[in-house]
Amino acid sequence: MNDTVEKALRLWGMDGAEHRVFAARENVVHKVRHEGAAYALRLHRAGYRSDDELVSELEMMEAARQAGLHVPAPVVSERGNVAETVDDVQVDMLSWLDGAPVGKSGEPLAPSCGPALFRSIGGEVARLHAAMDDWTPPPQFSRCAWDHDGLLGEAPVWGRFWENPTLNPxxxxxxxxxRDVAGADLAALAPGLDYGLIHADLVRENVILEGERVQLIDFDDAGFGFRLFDIATTLLKNIDEPAYADLKSGLLAGYHAVRPLDVAALDLFLALRSATYVGWIASKLNEEGAAARNDRFVARTRWLAQGYLARKGATA
Structure with missing residues (x-):
């Protein structure tokens, strides 16, 4: 893989630049230093996105940046491309954003990460949604859809959660x-819900703080979807926090200070967002630590599903 990185760096005119692995989750990210500046070189996992989808992600990020959001800027290669293929690996280069993530999933938030911060995050999410509504994607734009079919159809974006092989009867x-009840509810509600381009993965690790500046990274799962999906993603990862109610109030207040959003269906989207992780982990059960994560995802979805169905009077 190091040889692939070196080849990629040459395409961006950074031959011999210092680099190290910074993150190795879905994609492998190398932090690169060249001529006094830092960059993120991303090596994308095979088969997840087409070339058009990858370019579209970068176009979406650039549109957000030009609208004033603090997101990474795509860096064009010496051949004039925002993305290249090296040794059959899709690669791209982004500007580096200094700062630290809000936190790490599964660990308690720092005391400084309170309602005021979540109000700022909510405002930034709202600005992202507003920017995407003001932007006209190019004709070849291609991204996934977290719509009814993408969440509950025959082939959801992250897999058929109800068929996770570890589920007991x-x-x-x-x-x-x-799936049945939420599917019917979402079909009925969808025409009136706010829908457009979303980030789709606003977990703690993807919200970077530099002082009071809120920065958004990792648009790998961005696409078309319900705006409540973004809100639900952020809240879901903080739902066990003792101050969750205050964090939720802060997030929604920050969002509503920028643009309106009907949150009446938020419980539905919390349950659906939780369910996506049960589908996602099903194809990764042989990875280190996957069993424990799977257990957490199933337990969380069980709790949210039971609560949602009970409120709907649909438990039987």
Whole structure:
């Protein structure tokens, strides 16, 4: 892989630049230093996105940046491309954003990460949505859709959560029931919901703070979707915090200070967002630590599904 990195650096005119692996989650990200500046070289996992989808992600990020949001800027290669393929690996280069993530999923938030911060995050999410509504994507723009089919159809974006092979019979029945009821509810509500381009992965690790500046990174899962999906993603990863109610109030207040959003269906999207992780982990069960993560995802979705169905009077 190091040889691939060296070849990629040459395409951006950074031959011999200092680099190190910074993150190795879905993609492998190298922090590169060249001529006094820092960059993020991303090596994308095979088969996840087409070339058009990858270029579209970068176009979306650039549109957000030009609208004043603090997001990475795509860096064009010496051949004039925002993305290249090296040794059959899709690669791109982004400007580096200094700062630190809000936190790490599964760990308690720092005391400084309170409602005031979440108000700022909510405002930034709202500005992203507003910027995307003001932007006209180019004709070849291609991204996934976190719509009804993308969440609950025959081939959801992150997999058929109700068929996760680790589910016991009771959980399988519960998740099938959730799919049926939530599917009907979403179909009825969808025409009136705010829908457009979203980030789709606003977890703690993807919100970077530099002082009071809120920066958004990792648009790898960005696409078309319900705006409540972005809100639900952020809230879901903080739902176990003792101050969750205050964090939620702060996030929504920050959002509503910028643009309106009907949050009446938020409980539905919390359950659906949780369910996506049960589908996502199903193809990764052989990875280190996956069993424990799977157990957490299933337990969280069980709790949210039971609560949602109970409120709907649809538990039987």
């Amino acid at each position: 009771a959980d399988r029945e519960l998740f099938v029931r959730l």
